[in-house]
Amino acid sequence: MEAGNILTSIEVMPILISFIKIVVVIFAVILPMVAYSVWAERRVSAVIQERVGPNRVGIPFTKIGLFGLGQPIADGIKFLLKEDFTPGHVNKLYYWLAPALTMVPALLTCAVLPFGSELFGEKMVIADLNVGPLFVFAIASLSVYGIVLAGWASNSKYSFLGGVRSSSQMISYEISLGLSLVPVLLIFGELNLSEIVREQSKNGWLLLPFWGEGAIWNGGVDRFFLLFPAFIAFIVFTTSIFAETNRLPFDLPECETELVAGYHTEYSSMKFALFFLGEYAAMIIGSGLIVTLFLGGWSLPFGLDAYLMSVSGDPQQIPWWLGLIHIGTFLAKVIAFILFFIWVRWTLPRFRYDQLMKLGWIIFFELALVNIFITAGILILTRDPAP
């Protein structure tokens, strides 16, 4: 067959649109958000501790400070210009591979997150997979390899201990992470994240079912009683996300007081920055996942979506301004959740390692397991058996 025939047989437009979506989401949304969540972390922690935080770096060569908004850019330039030092005692291949292996899965997981409803008839999700949460778990569990490899390849006792801790912690919490999600999937009967959000937009968020068919006065008795298991799932899932992303109070892989810096002790310059970015990217994706599953994703609360759709006229086509509102809503929710992450970090002290394992294996694992049965029981009692 001629090359031209293959090219014409492939639809170019969908690939091009996906490409545009990937570039925009990664380079215009996630990476700036990562950089600025570092800035937010520093400013919020400063405010909590009654300090000021970075407030100087603005436009270069002027006195304009802009609340220190130039700080992440200056940090990035600093990381790029630093000497890229590889210690002599490391395993070179894995040492170089590890930072990329932490960064890439964190960015890959954003492929299935619906960050908006529709814009010009195009679904605002990079890959509309029917196995969204499973894809996220599959890819997110890869990021542990980066940390283990970093700890092993660094050939240093601190890195090694950090890597070992991290692997056991992430594997333990992945169990409760996965199990806590089963009730949510039972309630929606759906594994497609876009569909889950659309359902929440129509019939009430999982944690706020007070409009549409989900409201108790509209016959949504099941959703009202399901609030209890949903809340348990939310707590377990959120805490497990904290543990998965190695955030305080579960940041044992890199706890400074014991392990210098944990698995990235031997890293410097951009390779260290990749670990750093991967960690924050994982935090952003985690917040996005929590928002999508429990807090309605891009949807506006209290049936505002349906109202705005009725205002626009055409019930099938979502107008562009509503699409933009949806994207803004999603970003606002994610940012709020990131601020919550930061707030928790600067409030709670670090867990002891045995406490961490006890919490994961003895409390959350069982709680998530029992929660599945509670949810299933409520579903049997309140919903009509499927025809």
Next chain:
Amino acid sequence: MPITVERPKLTLLEKFYFPAIIKGLRITIGHAIRILRRKKKVTMQYPEEKWDDNMPEYYRGAPALVTDEHGRERCVSCQLCEFICPPRAITIIPEEIPSDDKWSKVEKRPKEFEIDMIRCIYCGMCEEVCPEQAIYLRKDYAITGHNREEMVHDKEKLYEIGGVREGLVNKWNKLK
């Protein structure tokens, strides 16, 4: 005989852990709100805001030489400060005052008087030991320079910082 320390008995609510987390979150957000509403101000923005006005009387800044009300150098080059100086920051080269000078009866004055501000520890012993009340610790604290030579204060610089000090000052005993 080992002593067993009983762990505190936790109530059910404390074992549940979440009330404690919420309490902690309330405390931190309280601090954040207080600082955001500018109810409390802790940090001073240094180069723009300085604490010069709030400096206490007893502040020990850069040591400096002073002249008296007639414009005479008070220092008579006794070199006591040079001997007492713990980090040996002071170097004095004395000089006889020529007989045709107005202050020839004072007999001695420093030809060169150098304080190495890299070595100075601002202890104030030179001020304490000086019998002529010629050296004082002033309130200058931002002593900077581009190289080591710039950080050595010579006589001219010391008088420039010190200025004029009139009358006798009772340094320790107010009754004297």
